[in-house]
Amino acid sequence: KQEVTQIPAALSVPEGENLVLNCSFTDSAIYNLQWFRQDPGKGLTSLLLIQSSQREQTSGRLNASLDKSSGRSTLYIAASQPGDSATYLCAVRTYYNNAGNMLTFGGGTRLMVKP
Amino acid sequence: GAGVSQSPRYKVAKRGQDVALRCDPISGHVSLFWYQQALGQGPEFLTYFQNEAQLDKSGLPSDRFFAERPEGSVSTLKIQRTQQEDSAVYLCASSPPPGGNGYEQYFGPGTRLTVT
Numbered sequence: 001k002q003e004v005t006q007i008p009a010a011l012s013v014p015e016g017e018n019l020v021l022n023c024s025f026t027d028s029a030i031y032n033l034q035w036f037r038q039d040p041g042k043g044l045t046s047l048l049l050i051q052s053s054q055r056e057q058t059s060g061r062l063n064a065s066l067d068k069s070s071g072r073s074t075l076y077i078a079a080s081q082p083g084d085s086a087t088y089l090c091a092v093r094t095y096y097n098n099a100g101n102m103l104t105f106g107g108g109t110r111l112m113v114k115p
Numbered sequence: 116g117a118g119v120s121q122s123p124r125y126k127v128a129k130r131g132q133d134v135a136l137r138c139d140p141i142s143g144h145v146s147l148f149w150y151q152q153a154l155g156q157g158p159e160f161l162t163y164f165q166n167e168a169q170l171d172k173s174g175l176p177s178d179r180f181f182a183e184r185p186e187g188s189v190s191t192l193k194i195q196r197t198q199q200e201d202s203a204v205y206l207c208a209s210s211p212p213p214g215g216n217g218y219e220q221y222f223g224p225g226t227r228l229t230v231t
Contacts, residue, residue, distance in 0.1 A: 004157070032218060041227075044206065044208075046220075091158075101218055101220075103148075103160065104160070105159070106157050107156055
């Protein structure tokens with residue numbers, strides 16, 4: 001059974017810092033990996049999707065990398081801003097899932113960027 | 116275009132009541148998923164539809180949970196005889212047919228269920 005772990009569970013940084021969020025998964029037979037952002041009381045917003053054949057994806061100040069063989073992904077946020085404060089969730093789609101498409105989520109990292 | 120919508124956004128139920136949660140997926144999306152998110156945790160898979168067919172319901176926690184998508188569009192998640200441990204946010208997601216980013220899932224805002 002696929003298990004996804006995110007470290008740290010919570011992070012508080014001053015504005016302007018570069019930061020790295022970590023995600024690890026136990027079964028490397030994944031189809032893809034997604035990073036989501038969730039604001040309090042809101043749904044999930046997809047930030048980046050990395051296919052299993054890719055090594056990284058970039059969008060603005062965000063860069064996500066994937067090392068499938070070691071079961072790890074990182075989300076790099078450059079020049080953090082207070083508006084980046086949210087919970088960041090990592091999710092993987094694994095080949096063996098009966099549904100074929102369901103996502104397995106980590107517990108999330110709660111990020112607070114202080115002005 | 117419109118995203119995934121869910122209703123109601125908030126629901127308070129007394130223990131033992133039945134509830135029905137609705138999901139309107141993005142038009143043309145064949146796949147639809149339900150997830151349950153407890154406070155402070157990541158979402159957990161409940162069930163999956165491809166068009167009107169329920170292909171996987173392995174995540175439903177008990178036989179009190181039932182989901183349907185009779186015409187392959189709108190879906191309803193029903194919880195019978197609600198219990199306090201059912202309190203959570205219920206998220207719906209849809210995804211387009213395979214190809215390109217066909218496996219990317221788009222999430223609705225969720226329904227926050229509180230059982231008192």
